[in-house]
Amino acid sequence: MARRLHVALAGVTALILLTGCGTAAGDDDSPKVFRVGFGGDPITMHPHLSAPAYNIFLTPVFETLVKSTPDGGHEPALATEWALAEDGRSLALTLRSDVTFQDGTPFDAEAVRANLEAAARPGTLTARSLTTVEGVDVVDDDQVVLRLNAPGGHLVGVLASEAGMMISPAQLNGDETARNPIGTGPFQLTELTRGRTVYTRWDAHRDAGSTELAGIEIHGFPDDTARLNALRSGQLDASFIFPSQIEQAEQAGMRTTVAERTVFHSMLLNTGRSEFGDPRVRLAIGLALDRATMAQTLYDGNCRPTGQPYPEAHWAHSPEAGQPEYDPDRARALLAEAGLPDGFTFTLAISNITTYQRLGEAIQGELARIGITVNLDIMDNPSLTALRQSGNFDAVGGQYESGRPDPTTFLTDFYLPDGTFNPGDFATPGGAELVDLARRSTDTAERADPVQQVVADAAELGAPVVPVCFPGSIEADAPHVTQGVTVSIVGDHDFSTVRMDSGGTGR
Structure with a gap:
């Protein structure tokens, strides 16, 4: 599927990028873009090279083999089942069969093998999480087995993190993913500029109806005060803030939610x-x-x-x-x-x-x-x-x-x-x-x-x-945001839960 991605050069300020972003929403059925403030911009969009603190930029595009639940447990995602051998030396995964990447490439066992081998390459940030994996065996299109050199019960969590984010196999041998990522997730990256990262809903996603959002904009504000002020002025629908800002946000009429975090x-x-x-x-x-x-x-x-x-x-x-x-x-x-x-x-x-x-x-x-x-x-x-x-x-x-x-x-x-x-x-x-x-x-x-x-x-x-x-993960929401981002205890960001009424500024 063809799509456009705009990458701007450095030098454009976040303030300029925010100009004109306050278009009022129409009725309840109008397309809604959720604009949220964060403490910076992504260093890279490549899951194997991105620090965990920046996973908020990755989760709209990439799905993981296993999903972290808000309380620290795990549930099926791209893998529907997993089983650790009695001696802990192999982990078998059963995969979904109804998944494609955003470029039309099928998601299958070969794609999983290629991804895990790429994630284990020296020089990646994910390699140290996969040192117990000696190899990945493809059983059939929907079955893979990870061969291990030591007990691997921890790998369920690893596969729910950046190492388990599935990238289109066409991108695994180049640097294109860093700026033009292709995953299996519900959103596609359409703009990557200094101060703003923009996503558009991918309507071909198997569960596209799970979110009411037509798009997401993550605005990077290293300055804590500027980030909160952008929310208070209506330039944002929500913002992640520090604990010391909770009282200021609430006095400005914002609702704050604190998610327990590790x-x-x-x-x-x-x-x-x-x-x-x-x-x-x-x-x-x-x-x-x-x-x-x-x-x-x-x-x-x-x-x-x-x-x-x-x-x-x-x-x-x-x-x-x-x-x-x-x-x-x-x-x-x-x-x-x-x-x-x-x-x-x-x-x-x-x-x-x-x-x-x-x-x-x-x-x-x-x-x-x-x-x-x-x-x-x-x-x-x-x-x-x-x-x-x-x-x-x-x-x-x-x-x-x-x-x-x-x-x-x-x-x-x-x-x-x-x-x-x-x-x-x-x-x-x-x-x-x-x-x-x-x-x-x-x-x-x-x-x-x-x-x-x-x-x-x-x-x-x-x-x-x-x-x-x-400190937890603290989200401040404008009054028209009726439900915010779901943040798991280990920091995964789920935008599918976001809901906004018709009285807001999200467009």
Whole structure:
């Protein structure tokens, strides 16, 4: 099916792009375009190269093999069934037979094989999630089997994330997907410009009637205030905002919805640098943070304090990890026991986004009370991401994701030796064995105990990830938006649930 895609060069501002977007909606049957504000633009439209925080741009175009449910479970999507072998060393998938890609290519087992092989290529962000996959065997058009070199219960979550997003096979060997993506989803990308990403409903989708939207516009606003102001002025129908903006949005007549999320604001310590190799130092830092006051001061009380990476609503939450404790006297005593009665100095790298910069300043102030000097290194997001991946840091602050694509991925990355974000090789006792045990099943009830044990053990040792609070995913909607985007606990965005009445500005 032919379609048009316009890609503009840099230099067009979001404000200019918004001009003229306030056309009033007609009656209830008129085409409706949902305009939503987000904290930035997509770096790429290629699922294998896109960071999880940007999946909002991918989900309109790409469907996954498995779908994440709002509560952290999984349900059929392009795969209707899956079965993990008794030894955990193979995963069989049964596929839908009524699916085509937006370019007319059939979706079948060969397409799945080609996609998973491409997602596992070195240099992709998805490759590390597929290291247990040795090969993909095509049984017939509707059946594939993933051969594994280790237990693969976690792969159900992986296949519900970017690694499981199905791209037209015609695009897998080039870079076209980065700017002109073709999936099996209900929307097609029709415009990609600085400040605005535009989608049009694909009427040939098998379930096109599930959404009343004729299109979607995602407007990128790095500035938090500008994003909220665009909603208040009628240039947007909805916007994702930070916790500190909830009161402002509601005073302006907007409805706000907070979705529970497995993202948390935190600080990552390099246990191979500074004094962080001593568990007493890490424990002292955790005890020195007055999270309740920080949540009130920084987020107007709308960021729930936590001392662990999983909210109570998620099955990986560990009751044994306990609640965050504030005890600066005990923190000073631990530093003295570690031979640091006068404290020490380290550098905290933090994003230049206002919310995170304020987080860094708050951590700086809290730790100063126990004699620790924090030098802030403020940088843009791409530079911060590169620094974290390099391992060449004392500490990095910001937002961390613990549930996507699977909790054992987070544990492997941060709590096991050789983890992607564990340059100091922090380890919990028997952590690798517990992760292996958690991957021998796809049943979260069976997986919960070993995962929660690793979380509890890390907390007892002073985990290198020092959580502050859970901000959730917060959407502010104009009055004419009767139902907003559904955001799962691991951050998938479902636009099919959006509903707007005839009195709005969506066009």
